[in-house]
Amino acid sequence: MKNFEFKIIKKSKESKFLRLGQIKTPNGIIHIPNFVPVATRAALRGMLFAEAKKSGLEIAILNTYHLWVSGAYKIIHKFGGLHRFINFKIPLMTDSGGFQVFSLGFSREHGVGKIADIFPEEKSRDVRRPDYSGKNLVKITDRGVYFKEERSGKKLFLTPEKSIKIQKMLGADFIFAFDECTSPLNDYEYTKKALERTHKWAIRSLKAFGKPKNQAIFGIIQGGAYKDLRKESVKFISSLPFFGFGIGGSLGKSKEEMKEVLSWVIPDLVENKPRHLLGIGEIDDIFSAVELGIDLMDCVMPTRWARHGTALTFQGRLNLENRKNLSDKSSIDAKCQCFVCKNYSRAYISHLVRSKEINGIILLTHHNLTWMFNLMKMIRKSIKNNSFMELKKKVIRTL
């Protein structure tokens, strides 16, 4: 029996690429489509893994960059890998570290994130958020990437070999090939050059990975918002023996462009391997991506909004910082059955959030993650019942 298996359970007739399936790993099964919360430094901020699993967590993604520059990966390796370090059996992924490095480069110079307009309204209260202040701290060569780590000021060098070596030391179930992540404002010429590098790095990543039994590797499709580059990348990356594929880099300047990019990529991908959309996870984007054939998505959104006092609801986002919630006896979301919605009023949570009590973060993180897990369960159920398009319409209308 194989340690890692991907199985399609149902191909929906509702939409050409819509599908239901599961991924088997040595640490548990992941039902797809699914959402992957971000546990940057081996912790979901505000919720323990044990509690999150009870609420529906099936997989989390950790950031190699943070575990690398802090030196934590060495200790984690001594422990025998992440699962032993966190002492919990749950499928885990690590990214390649590239996104954070390249964020110090062009996307910072250009002042943009994953999609150019993502989180435009977000207040910058999270000190760890890149500040996109315009200074490019990165130098990219075919061998790898030189960059200056902001906190320590140290000059560091990251290569495909080093990224894979660190990810093997971390020992997550799924790891990602090291790729060059471009900015939505990079031009065609530059994106093409970066893509060639990404393809060479994919081969080097696979070579460095070898054939461990306890890990599987995803290749990453790049090419920005340029159709021929994306097509070229799918063709190349999907010809390599990756377990699955990530779709990374710039997804254009709007949610519409993101859908366009997916409509170029998905039809050319082999059917029997999982597809992960990197760094995407707003509610409408999740429905778009799932409809277009995406199996997994990761995003900081539910946990970051929680830290900013904001709850996800089927009536849109609810900002608990807002005074008017202070006397509201109703729960965050009348349709939510989570522990927080069953026990607490908006008033109490708003009181905690406005008082900067950390229990406000704890309650909102619990709600937001549980809400997301339930949304994904609803999505999977709707695919099973051929009512995905109906659910999509219903949910997006009320957001």
Add this chain to the structure above:
Amino acid sequence: MKNFEFKIIKKSKESKFLRLGQIKTPNGIIHIPNFVPVATRAALRGMLFAEAKKSGLEIAILNTYHLWVSGAYKIIHKFGGLHRFINFKIPLMTDSGGFQVFSLGFSREHGVGKIADIFPEEKSRDVRRPDYSGKNLVKITDRGVYFKEERSGKKLFLTPEKSIKIQKMLGADFIFAFDECTSPLNDYEYTKKALERTHKWAIRSLKAFGKPKNQAIFGIIQGGAYKDLRKESVKFISSLPFFGFGIGGSLGKSKEEMKEVLSWVIPDLVENKPRHLLGIGEIDDIFSAVELGIDLMDCVMPTRWARHGTALTFQGRLNLENRKNLSDKSSIDAKCQCFVCKNYSRAYISHLVRSKEINGIILLTHHNLTWMFNLMKMIRKSIKNNSFMELKKKVIRTL
């Protein structure tokens, strides 16, 4: 049947005032001696009430001052009181608000806390901690206290009547009379004058309290570290129909003086009413106080240390900020059976604490509170088994 009852279960032969008992309230039973964690704004920072109760929480104290100046008391009143607001059945206390007000006065001018040398080594990372910067912001008259609220700059006036009114609106099981809390550096003359005021305020507090069925009131014994004043205060306060007694104000300039103050007060107190030592809770102080006849003590210590990255253990305090813990596979305390000690290494917790991840606070708060609840259980068991003095010696030796 009465809503509130105090019962002595055993008077120990090991020490004259050592005793075991219980207090009945409409929201549950409190076994004494017991420790009362501080839930300033209706939340134990880093742990939900439901979780804390499972770990052994039997009662918490909230700060009237914070719930008053933020205006939260009005909303809590609309909800029908604290228990409905937090939606949890657990005995609660509120203090009178006086301690925080008077902290803006003399103790600030004098640069001292509850005992002059308490927490000398503590780094000031908690923004809400009074800064003792020397400016007296308080004016005290027989009618009440005028003071300037630091954050808003508003001038406020607090009287016994107002404190009791707010505490009745909050609706905790136990409330405290409004007293004047003096500083360890106040002289005899001033402390005497303040004491006379406290006694008048005790009568006014009782009058304002009336005879509600769902609350009981504690009077507060003051008098600083002056024997005749403490004796006078015990005599006066214990002649009034309070449910129990708090011992408040300055407890001298050292742990030895604290014990001396208790040895003046306790013998003159009636036996059949509970005794609460206000704002004390370091491990050695708990043993001293229990031995001298104290039933309840509140302190921010376990939760504050947790936020500062420090764990309580039977081998003394463990600072998880310290690098050396980063590769330590052992649990925080080998003798502790809490969820955190059963599941996590010092390395993982240290990694979280050093990374400023809030899960570090969550895990340490869970451990520290559970550790305290277990310590109190051990103390109660030792009184039952006539081994309190043995336990005291054993625990204090290893701290």
